[in-house]
Amino acid sequence: MAKESTIRTPIVCVMGHVDHGKTSLLDRIRGSSVVSTEEGAITQHIGATLVPIDAVTRMGGALSKVSVNVPGLLFIDTPGHHAFTTLRARGGALADMAIVVVDINEGFRPQTIEALQILRNYKTPFVIAANKVDRVPGWRVQENQPFLKTFAQQNERVQGILETKVYELVGKLSDLGFNSERFDRVSDFARNICIVPTSAITGEGLPDILMVLIGLAQRYMTESLKVSADGPGAGTVLEVKEERGLGMTLDLILYDGNLKVGDEIVVAGNDQIIETKVRSLLKPRPMSEILIEERFERVKSVTAAAGIKVAAPKLDGVIAGSPLRAVRSGNRDEVIEQVRREVQDIEVNLSDI
Ligand code: GDP
Numbered sequence: 001m002a003k004e005s006t007i008r009t010p011i012v013c014v015m016g017h018v019d020h021g022k023t024s025l026l027d028r029i030r031g032s033s034v035v036s037t038e039e040g041a042i043t044q045h046i047g048a049t050l051v052p053i054d055a056v057t058r059m060g061g062a063l064s065k066v067s068v069n070v071p072g073l074l075f076i077d078t079p080g081h082h083a084f085t086t087l088r089a090r091g092g093a094l095a096d097m098a099i100v101v102v103d104i105n106e107g108f109r110p111q112t113i114e115a116l117q118i119l120r121n122y123k124t125p126f127v128i129a130a131n132k133v134d135r136v137p138g139w140r141v142q143e144n145q146p147f148l149k150t151f152a153q154q155n156e157r158v159q160g161i162l163e164t165k166v167y168e169l170v171g172k173l174s175d176l177g178f179n180s181e182r183f184d185r186v187s188d189f190a191r192n193i194c195i196v197p198t199s200a201i202t203g204e205g206l207p208d209i210l211m212v213l214i215g216l217a218q219r220y221m222t223e224s225l226k227v228s229a230d231g232p233g234a235g236t237v238l239e240v241k242e243e244r245g246l247g248m249t250l251d252l253i254l255y256d257g258n259l260k261v262g263d264e265i266v267v268a269g270n271d272q273i274i275e276t277k278v279r280s281l282l283k284p285r286p287m288s289e290i291l292i293e294e295r296f297e298r299v300k301s302v303t304a305a306a307g308i309k310v311a312a313p314k315l316d317g318v319i320a321g322s323p324l325r326a327v328r329s330g331n332r333d334e335v336i337e338q339v340r341r342e343v344q345d346i347e348v349n350l351s352d353i
Contacts, residue, residue, distance in 0.1 A: 005226040009050065009072050009305040010217045011094060011255060013087075014079040015119075016101035017109035021131040022079035024200035025101055029075060029210075044284050045307030047238040047251045049075045056214055059144070059207035070217045070225070073210060074305045076253065078238070081111070081118055086321045087236050089255050091345045094236045096221060097213055098126040104165045104197065105135050108172045116176055125220060127194045127212045128180065130169055134199040136161055144203035147196060148184060162197060169195055183212050189219055229303050232326040232335075233259035237267065238307070240318050246280070246296075248315035252324055253307050260301040264327040265310075266335050268343045269317035273336055275327075282309040321346060 014022045030042065030049050040054030052072035076083055076095060087094035100115050102108060119126050133150075134141055138158045142150035151159060166182050173180040173193060183194035194212045198205035217225065234256040243249050250267070252259075259265075263278045282296035302308045310324075323342040327335045 004228060004230065006229045007069050007071065007222055007225045008227045008229075008255070009074045010070065010096040010213070010221060010225055011048075011253065011305055012073050012075050012097050012099065012213060013084045013093075013095035014075070014099045014101060015081055015084055015115035015126075016079075016099075016129075017103070017106075017111040017115075020101045020103040020106070020109070020112070021129070021200040022101050025099070025129060025131065025198070025206075026075060026077060026079060028200045028203055028206060043286075045074070046282070046284060046309045047077055048253060048307030049077060050306070051075065051210060053214065056207070056210045059146075059210065068214060068218055069222070070214055073213055073217075074253075074307070076238075081115060084115075085118060087238065087253070088321065088342075088346050089234070089236050089323070091342065093122045093124055094253060094255065095124065096225065097216060098124055099129050099209060099213070100126055101129045101131050101200075102169060103132050104130040104162075104169070105132055107165075107168055113176065116173075116178070125189075125216045127183070127196060127209060127216065128169065128173075129198045129200075129205070129209055130166060130195050131198050131200055133162065133197045133204060134202050136165070141199075141202045142204060144206065146207045147198075147205040148208075150204045151197075166195055166197065183208060189216050227256045227304050229258060231257035232328040232331075233257040233263065233265075233302075233304070233324075234326070235259070235304075235324045237318060237320055237322045237324055239320055240315065243309075243311070246282075246311045247313075248311075248318075249282070250310045250312075250315060250318060250324065251307065252310050254302060254304045256304050257326065258301055258303040259308065259310070259326055264332070265312065265324055266327060266332075266339045267315075267318050267324040268322035268339055270319060272317075273339055274314055274318060275332075275336070276312045276314045278310055278312050278326075280311040282311065 180193035186192045196209045235252040235254040239251040
């Protein structure tokens with residue numbers, strides 16, 4: 001670990017049963033961005049969405065009293081188990097935390113249980129989004145409001161139904177060996193899983209789910225989130241894509257250090273290690289500049305955690321899920337060995353699942 005370390009943005013993956021609202025929740029988080037050029041606004045990365053801490057605070061989620069130094073949350077745009085299990089970093093999961101979305105009216109389904117088992121195996125902290133509260137009979141929608149505010153506006157009968165449904169989830173989680181509680185009654189995040197009632201359609205409870213994730217990261221993960229911002233970049237390849245005018249490119253989630261144009265990088269191909277050099281680093285353009293012909297904005301360097309497109313020669317045969325590492329100060333052999341080990345580790349772990 002380098003001397004100068006900072007706390008990076010934790011990476012979050014959304015999981016849960018089909019149709020319970022994973023995509024809608026991500027869309028709602030993305031859609032809650034104000035003007036994208038504004039300071040502290042939610043920004044679209046390659047394959048991910050960055051929600052800075054200012055945006056969480058602005059939404060009105062009650063942040064814990066401890067001072068917050070987690071800079072925000074980076075959501076992987078692809079939801080589901082597959083993304084969680086195939087995207088790996090240093091032998092563990094790439095995602096530092098997860099949201100498990102459960103339709104509160106339907107309760108647990110097979111993929112909910114599968115998601116929980118995966119998270120347990122990886123020891124990944126998570127929060128439950130008890131979603132589709134707006135479908136609880138008699139619910140009166142309070143657009144974008146934190147849960148307690150909207151709950152206070154419901155009549156007693158509706159409140160009773162919601163409580164019963166939350167307790168059904170608590171019961172199911174208990175059968176699986178997890179202690180849980182509605183988030184506003186949890187005092188120790190290490191002992192209890194937080195259940196946050198949400199609606200991905202109306203935005204209710206969304207400020208709270210973001211706040212709980214920040215709280216989890218702040219209390220239990222700051223050590224594992226320490227990175228050296230000027231150290232050599234390390235990341236995981238989300239996708240390998242041919243882009244018009246750019247040739248083969250990698251969509252990368254950078255989780256450590258930084259990556260610069262001209263950096264030598266090592267990445268895993270189908271059956272060999274590939275060494276190449278970063279030709280360009282590309283970010284999506286903000287929506288306001290969509291008229292500009294070039295779809296991407298070129299940047300000189302990028303710091304973890306971030307989603308970035310990497311253009312470089314010799315990328316044919318790179319596999320999604322592969323590790324990528326930058327070579328700095330002549331440690332080439334060491335980096336090649338590291339990437340080789342990480343690939344082997346991925347193969348071993350995938351056979352466990
Ligand atoms: P996924 O398969 O888990 O990604 O689920 P989707 O996000 O595609 O949602 C499945 C369906 O449920 C879609 O028709 C959504 O519009 C709807 N849906 C998702 N979340 C909510 C919610 O909170 N409230 C309501 N009323 N509908 C929702």
